Amino acid sequence: MECLYLVIPCYNEEAVLPETGKRLTEKLHTLIRDGKVSGQSRIAFVDDGSKDRTWALIEELHAHDGLVQGIRLSRNEGHQNALLAGLMTVKDQADITVTLDADLQDDIDAIDGFLEKRGEGCDVVYGVRNSRASDTVFKRKTAVCFYRLMQTLGVDIVYNHADYRLMSRRAVEALSRFREVNLFLRGIVPLIGFRSDTVPYERHERFAGQSKYPLHKMLAFAWEGVTSFSVKPIRLIAATGAIIFSVSILMLLYFLFLFLQGKTVAGWTSIVISIWAIGGLQILSTGIIGEYIGKIYLEAKGRPQYLIDQYLQ
Ligand code: UDP
Ligand code: MG
DSSP states (O other), X not given: OOOEEEEEEESSOTTTHHHHHHHHHHHHHHHHHTTSSOTXXXXXXXXXXXXXXXXXXXXXXXXXXXXXXEEEESSOOOHHHHHHHHHHHHTTTOSEEEEOOTTOOBOTTHHHHHHHHHHTTOSEEEEEEXXXXXXXXXXXXXXXXXXXXXXXXXXXXXXXXXXOEEEEHHHHHHHHTOOOSSOOHHHHHHHHXXXXXXXXXXXXXXXSSOOXXXXXXXXXXXXXXXXXXXXXXXXXXXXXXXXXXXXXXHHHHHHXXXXXXXXXXXXXXXXXXXXXXXHHHHHHHHXXXXXXXXXXXXXXXXXXXXXXXXXXX
């Protein structure tokens, strides 16, 4: 029987943690009792530098039930880094891991489906929402745009899959070999390969607390996904440059023709406009290229992505 670790990132989740702790321990006890996972299985809550009582609640859950572990990051590193921190911390004990959000919007009974697929030999199982009825219209629309954009830019991500997934030990080992600082797990996990499958589930509303993903974080996340995985924006700029260059040659011929006719002053407007247009484009290009150089810079520094403050086990 395999040992399962549930990894749950928590950022200011005091409103949901007591209930989440209760539901998850019940679920894991049932799975152990039914002989689906080994008795060594655990629930690892990762406190992502919360400013409320999240850590105190995790300590309480840990004291009440031996199944609960707590990992406390030294500061807020964001959802993706908190997930990575949790996975890397438990990877030597866990045969399989399942990552899920603290608000239990993802149906925890889908874990049975995950385990079945695991039994069939999958190393990665993606939880996929079969409806987005519980999301706001705005969130649904922006999500669709996001998947479309990623597809157009050639980034391979699983449609309607958030970070609710099962990974085997070797998949997590493989993930640990991706040394990127700009972390976008949904883009990296499909790159790992191995056998994978999807399990559909119903997504609920948050039963308490607020979303920790306001618009600016969502936009930052999408931007991260695009710039960490795709070089198409750079290619687009190169293509635009080529087109503009061709057009400027045609314009040159046109102005030469006007010059030969002795009407040069008439061309002043178009020249000034083209100077402005090209100047603007150059600045934009420099900005986007700078974005990539910024990423190289961060990778070259090799900063640790997380530092663990405490590990209760
Ligand atoms: N989260 C985190 N660090 C952050 C922001 C969020 O660990 O800086 C966690 C949060 O506690 C939750 C998960 O990431 O468990 C997803 O966040 P949320 O439910 O707010 O996102 P939404 O479901 O609204 O997209
Ligand atoms: Mg949520």
